[in-house]
Amino acid sequence: MATPTTQPGLFLEAYRRMLLLRRFELKAQELYRRGEMPGFIHLYVGEEAVAVGVCLHLSREDYVTSTHRGHGHALAKGISAREVMAELFGKATGCSGGRGGSMHLYAPDVGFLGTNGLVGAGIPVAAGAGLAAQLRRSGQVAVAFFGDGAANHGAFHEGLNLAGVWNLPVVFVCENNLYATQTPLRMATKNQDISSRAAAYGMPGAAVDGNDVEAVSAAAAEALARARSGGGPSLLECRTYRFLGHHEGDPGTGYRSREEVEAWKKRCPIALERARLIERAEAAETALQDIEREVEEMIAGAVEFALASPLPDAAEALRHVFPEAAGSAEAVWAR
Amino acid sequence: MGALAGRAAAREITFVEATVEALREEMRRDPAIFYMGEGIGARGGNFTQTKGLYDEFGPERVRDTPISELGFTAAGVGAAMAGMHPVADLMFADFIAEAMSQVVHQAAKVHYISGGRIEVPLIVRAAFGVVRSAGAHHSGSLYPWFMHVPGLKVAVPSSPADAKGLWKTALRERCPVMIFEHKGLYNQKGPVPEGEYLTPFGQAAIARAGRDATIAATALMVHKSLQAASILEGEGISVEVLDLRTLVPLDEESILKSVARTGRLVIADEAHETCGVGAEIAARVAARGFDFLDAPIARVSMLQAPHPFSPPLEAALLPSPEKIAAAVRAAVRGEEAHAG
Numbered sequence: 001m002a003t004p005t006t007q008p009g010l011f012l013e014a015y016r017r018m019l020l021l022r023r024f025e026l027k028a029q030e031l032y033r034r035g036e037m038p039g040f041i042h043l044y045v046g047e048e049a050v051a052v053g054v055c056l057h058l059s060r061e062d063y064v065t066s067t068h069r070g071h072g073h074a075l076a077k078g079i080s081a082r083e084v085m086a087e088l089f090g091k092a093t094g095c096s097g098g099r100g101g102s103m104h105l106y107a108p109d110v111g112f113l114g115t116n117g118l119v120g121a122g123i124p125v126a127a128g129a130g131l132a133a134q135l136r137r138s139g140q141v142a143v144a145f146f147g148d149g150a151a152n153h154g155a156f157h158e159g160l161n162l163a164g165v166w167n168l169p170v171v172f173v174c175e176n177n178l179y180a181t182q183t184p185l186r187m188a189t190k191n192q193d194i195s196s197r198a199a200a201y202g203m204p205g206a207a208v209d210g211n212d213v214e215a216v217s218a219a220a221a222e223a224l225a226r227a228r229s230g231g232g233p234s235l236l237e238c239r240t241y242r243f244l245g246h247h248e249g250d251p252g253t254g255y256r257s258r259e260e261v262e263a264w265k266k267r268c269p270i271a272l273e274r275a276r277l278i279e280r281a282e283a284a285e286t287a288l289q290d291i292e293r294e295v296e297e298m299i300a301g302a303v304e305f306a307l308a309s310p311l312p313d314a315a316e317a318l319r320h321v322f323p324e325a326a327g328s329a330e331a332v333w334a335r
Numbered sequence: 336m337g338a339l340a341g342r343a344a345a346r347e348i349t350f351v352e353a354t355v356e357a358l359r360e361e362m363r364r365d366p367a368i369f370y371m372g373e374g375i376g377a378r379g380g381n382f383t384q385t386k387g388l389y390d391e392f393g394p395e396r397v398r399d400t401p402i403s404e405l406g407f408t409a410a411g412v413g414a415a416m417a418g419m420h421p422v423a424d425l426m427f428a429d430f431i432a433e434a435m436s437q438v439v440h441q442a443a444k445v446h447y448i449s450g451g452r453i454e455v456p457l458i459v460r461a462a463f464g465v466v467r468s469a470g471a472h473h474s475g476s477l478y479p480w481f482m483h484v485p486g487l488k489v490a491v492p493s494s495p496a497d498a499k500g501l502w503k504t505a506l507r508e509r510c511p512v513m514i515f516e517h518k519g520l521y522n523q524k525g526p527v528p529e530g531e532y533l534t535p536f537g538q539a540a541i542a543r544a545g546r547d548a549t550i551a552a553t554a555l556m557v558h559k560s561l562q563a564a565s566i567l568e569g570e571g572i573s574v575e576v577l578d579l580r581t582l583v584p585l586d587e588e589s590i591l592k593s594v595a596r597t598g599r600l601v602i603a604d605e606a607h608e609t610c611g612v613g614a615e616i617a618a619r620v621a622a623r624g625f626d627f628l629d630a631p632i633a634r635v636s637m638l639q640a641p642h643p644f645s646p647p648l649e650a651a652l653l654p655s656p657e658k659i660a661a662a663v664r665a666a667v668r669g670e671e672a673h674a675g
């Protein structure tokens with residue numbers, strides 16, 4: 001169990017961020033269902049404690065690679081709700097200028113190296129970002145978020161093996177939500193204790209309750225401190241659950257029993273943390289309500305911004321295949 | 336060739352030495368450049384392609400990897416996104432297949448799908464081509480795969496001087512660059528200027544001027560085409576040999592200009608024929624240079640089978656000076672091609 005208040009106000013901030021992730025996703029779902037949004041979206045509802053618990057301990061300069069279910073990571077790492085929402089609508093003001101969409105969110109200004117359409121692909125890419133940090137001795141760390149499905153991909157093995165042998169400042173965060181699309185973990189691997197695989201790569205592994213933001217925070221803080229101090233990589237398995245289907249449009253029930261889904265919903269990470277903050281008198285009810293109002297306003301502002309933003313100019317569809325004049329891209333790190 | 340015009344008495348070094356020289360100069364210039372691959376550290380690489388770099392730059396920047404092509408190519412992608420300029424040496428070009436998703440879906444696409452916000456200046460180095468019956472997994476010429484993918488540049492040097500100049504240009508590009516080097520060229524010697532020069536991408540070089548037919552060629556096939564041109568010279572046929580040097584960007588203008596002069600085009604390339612270099616060039620010339628043509632465009636490429644082991648089988652499928660000469664002869668005389 002995590003010790004409360006390692007830093008004053010840390011978990012109030014965690015609550016605020018988790019609520020932002022939740023409200024953002026539910027609003028995206030609503031807009032998607034109205035047919036206003038192109039493409040596909042994979043929502044993060046239920047898993048908020050993982051992205052937030054880890055990103056609480058990252059600075060703007062640290063790197064994150066993410067997954068197809070990545071809106072939560074993008075927001076937790078610091079891309080504005082406006083830029084993410086605009087990108088979901090394919091608008092020119094989106095964080096990827098409308099060329100990416102939900103599965104290709106990028107923001108070098110906050111070290112966000114992409115959500116990803118290929119399962120597992122971000123794992124060894126994070127190792128590379130960690131290698132860059134190590135070579136520059138910059139003190140930066142890299143975090144790879146990925147699901148239980150990715151843990152069975154070769155990219156997991158190669159990424160963790162490289163990070164291990166090179167002692168890279170990387171934390172590998174597995175969001176084990178028990179299903180890879182529709183395939184339950186028990187049908188995908190014999191050893192379902194994903195954290196135990198860390199031993200194979202000579203790094204510490206830990207498993208925590210991924211619906212408990214304080215538990216995630218404590219474990220992530222420890223792994224990140226180790227990475228920053230030259231202690232090398234870690235594998236952190238966060239056991240969690242997605243409350244919704246694999247993607248918007250999948251009811252998520254054909255392969256999961258209603259009882260199972262309802263039991264997990266009772267363990268909502270946001271409700272859990274809200275109750276704790278009240279119980280420990282770390283926040284007054286009115287303060288929490290203020291946060292809730294503030295989040296609603298931020299989401300409303302994001303939607304308004306996204307809807308009012310222009311679509312990209314079709315005449316520019318061939319732009320950015322190759323870099324333009326030197327200095328036009330943002331430096332992720334000053335050379 | 337082009338880069339050497341007007342330079343007197345350059346010393347001669349091998350192709351592979353020229354690439355190491357380019358790397359050494361660029362690594363001294365830019366601390367963001369580092370090199371990853373299997374056995375490229377103290378050992379200096381399978382083909383001596385990093386000889387001496389480890390001693391000068393040490394194990395961090397000249398970094399031996401496990402046999403993990405996906406992993407270290409991806410690490411190159413991540414490091415490049417994070418501001419470094421890595422070289423991922425895949426050793427044999429065939430091994431790129433192990434890292435394909437990272438090259439095609441990550442390296443090539445990130446700049447575009449990030450709206451131009453992130454650059455991926457990654458170099459992928461690969462030794463390609465047939466030498467001494469290396470068989471089906473060590474002989475491939477896979478660069479046409481990457482011509483198909485938007486966002487990658489592809490270089491195929493043919494001479495030591497261009498190898499150095501193209502490498503130096505590649506290490507100053509800000510996009511992913513695939514450098515394919517024919518294994519049969521590594522130990523060939525040629526004049527290479529000392530010190531600083533860059534060979535531009537997207538500019539073919541006229542390796543030999545001629546009037547009756549153009550051979551557009553890549554890498555080792557430039558040399559085979561020059562041999563073909565010598566054979567044909569004895570028959571009164573004057574051949575122009577165009578060294579493409581880079582496939583992306585492709586110097587379409589120089590090809591068209593040459594065909595406008597000669598009226599005939601043969602493409603000589605060691606990769607498989609279908610959807611290959613020749614197919615792309617033929618389509619472009621047919622679209623923009625149809626009126627220049629006095630004969631059908633011909634391709635001399637690896638025939639459509641995996642690389643066999645046994646020497647006579649291998650030779651039966653490969654382009655040769657005789658086959659290239661036969662294709663040119665047929666174009667000039669309006670006959671079916673018969674290789675000698």
